[in-house]
Amino acid sequence: MSDKSHDSNQMTGAAMIVRALIDHGVTDIFGYPGGAVLPIYDEIFQQSEVQHILVRHEQGAGHAAEGYARSTGKPGVALVTSGPGATNMVTPLTDALMDSIPLVCISGQVPTHLIGNDAFQECDTVGITRPCTKHNWLVRDVNDLAKVLHEAFYVATTGRPGPVLVDVPKDVQFATGTYHPPRKSDVHRSYAPRVKGDATQIRKAVSLLASAKRPVIYSGGGVINSGPEATKLLRELVEVTGIPITSTLMGLGAYPASGKNWLGMLGMHGTYEANMTMHDCDVMLCVGARFDDRITGRVDAFSPGSKKIHIDIDPSSINKNIRVDVPIIGDCGNVLGDILQVFKAEAKKPDIKAWWQQIAQWRARNSLYYKKSNDVILPQHAIQSLFEATRGKDTYITTEVGQHQMWAAQFYGFEEPHRWMTSGGLGTMGYGLPAAVGVQVAHPDSLVIDIAGDASVQMTIQEMSTAVQYELPIKIFILNNQYMGMVRQWQQLLHGNRLSHSYSEALPDFVKLAEAYGAVGLQVTKPADLDGAIKEMIAVKRPVLFDCRVAALENCFPMIPSGKAHNEMLLPEQANDEATAKAFAGGKALV
Amino acid sequence: MNQPASAYFIEERHDPNETHTLAVLVQNEPGVLARVIGLFSGRGYNIESLTVSETEAQKHLSRITIVTTGTPMVIAQIKHQLDRMVPVYQVVDMTQTRRSIERELAMVKVRGQGEHRVESLRLADAFRARVIDATTESFVFEITGNTDKINQFIDLMRPLGLVEVSRTGVAAIGRGPEGM
């Protein structure tokens, strides 16, 4: 090594952080300054390769980084100060852990000699974030920093992706040490995710699929995380085998909603045909999903007659909730490729005409039915109008959490992966607006819409200011039912309609609020005005808060009542008071 | 089953519990033990016994031995959850995959005089416990063996003036020439 290159690798810890970001191809980060990260902010100021987006609350930085990651397939990066900066990151880190989103968070820490002293803005960041990260590090020596940063990016983005955190004390940021670019030896030898599936298991899977009479594919977010190749292969597998396909909330878009084998989403608010197909199938291929409790309903009655194949990169997902017959540990894309290859060489399309006829009967029940009105906007109708108005456009959708989220999943047709950003595992209200900020930063020319609820949107509304500052023309489409609708629905169904604290009292005037932020406010109350207003929203090249006043008491159906199986769904036309009362018969909730 | 109305399905599982001893090879770095313990408390798994010590200093390797109980499905989960942690090299179920030897060491303080004192010494001899401290009215015995043997010894000492016990927890190793 020449002296010169040696010299150029000598730098402060703060400079190493910026250098490592550049070396990992990071072009945008989301953050908020404070005492313990000032040296890093000083470095950011003196360069132009990494753009820093200043949020208004660290939670916003975390969700923005999640939206960025989910819409690009690249890791999202957040930078926060010690103490409150770090604790404000706990929600997005947990969110990213639950939904397997690659996130790298760099946090400042008090100087090493003060750690443990209850110093100003000190908290045990690695202790607090240990259970909500895939891994985390406290760096005490500047000469370890490069290695740890490179390892952090590697761990976040490989295997089952997830959030990581690197905590850097302020003295380490100031100290000078030796930087090195990423190299293989930066990673723990103990960390080696398995990518390739077992060949014998793959053969078993193919023979099950080929001999199935009533097969189904159930795909999840893992397919999207695996990358574009996995999506392509999944579509090809559906084509080659002719098997019907459903997906989890996280998996929407891997198979196009307009595809002929699409059954709609499954689970608690999934379609009747998807859930019945799952219940009655004889062979189930689960790809990159994890048999979550919102999906399975009652576990002991979950798809009782089927042989189950489960592809997952995380061995701990296998046999966690549901016992499967053919587990295949590996990357979805890799395993799907192998399955396809063996299938094409050795198997024929299964004969499942009768199965499709059965599915057609279930479909005919029209489980997403709702009654339109001329007087009041039905939330389902609003989503359908939004979908029609954005069809064929380069659109990304984020959501908050609640009824509006489920209606978005049911009524917005996703044709491509990475277009749908929602908080699935953690169900974080306040996710959608900052996530939209992150998506718009990654895709400045695309149409980015947060389908929001009146309650959720208030949790991170401050990020409107970020959107205005960076001229990010995000559209916040609020289905304003003046309730925490999902809470109200459960209270109606389970708690004798005692609507304890679920009314959105003292709602702000969203139009004025938008204007106060320097954004555009729109309000619509009549169905006849809806399409025009949506057009206007799309045409505006500035951030918009769209207050869409919808029917206050609409419930989200179909629904699998708790403790019930897939074939005991409550359909909208049956959901009169009596049937609902019966389906939900029982005492008060204990959990 | 009549379950209360709830957003969650309340399920009772009736699989019988099993006790397993797991040997976990980890990178010896700050926080690694907290990670392992946090996994058990966070996910509601049981720890019956836990021992940890560095075993190969140059390679920064430590070995954690955990005795845990759970249904077969839970035991399998525990192993996978441990295995996917970044600093964990290997998890071996000593109960399932190996014929293994398990040992624990205990120091047992007994206070008494006359007949009780003689009896405690006689029993210690039968259990091959050593006297490692003595006064005119007390002994400290050192005993090694499997958990059952130590429990038995402690039970016998109780009526003879047992004062306190300090135990190391279980260490385990596979029989035969192969390492883990």
Ligand SMILES: Cc1ncc(C[n+]2csc(CCOP(=O)(O)OP(=O)(O)O)c2C)c(N)n1
């Ligand atoms: C941070 C957070 N707190 C509480 C909840 C519980 N919760 C789930 S949905 C919901 C109501 C959401 O209301 P709104 O945003 O208006 O959506 P709607 O259901 O009315 O469409 C609440 C409080 C949550 N998911 N996240």
Ligand SMILES: [Mg+2]
């Ligand atoms: Mg609402």
